[in-house]
Amino acid sequence: MAIENRTARLTILIDPRKKAVFERLCATEDATPSQVVRRLIREYIERTSGRPWHAEDEALPEEQNDRVSNG
Secondary structure: OOOOOOOOOOOOOOOHHHHHHHHHHHHHOOOOHHHHHHHHHHHHHHHHHOOOOOOOOOOOOHHHHHHHHHO
């Protein structure tokens, strides 16, 4: 899997107990929480858009964005 060139910060609020469990589970996979969240986001994008994610797909074209939001 290719490493993307640029990064952006995403800040979320999560229950401290869920965060602790999440971090422990990530450690059992030898993955950082950031790696797992990136994977989850990529999988969500692929499932919702109905097509594979490619790093060069930085933004959905406007007409595809409408299809995603309108089902």
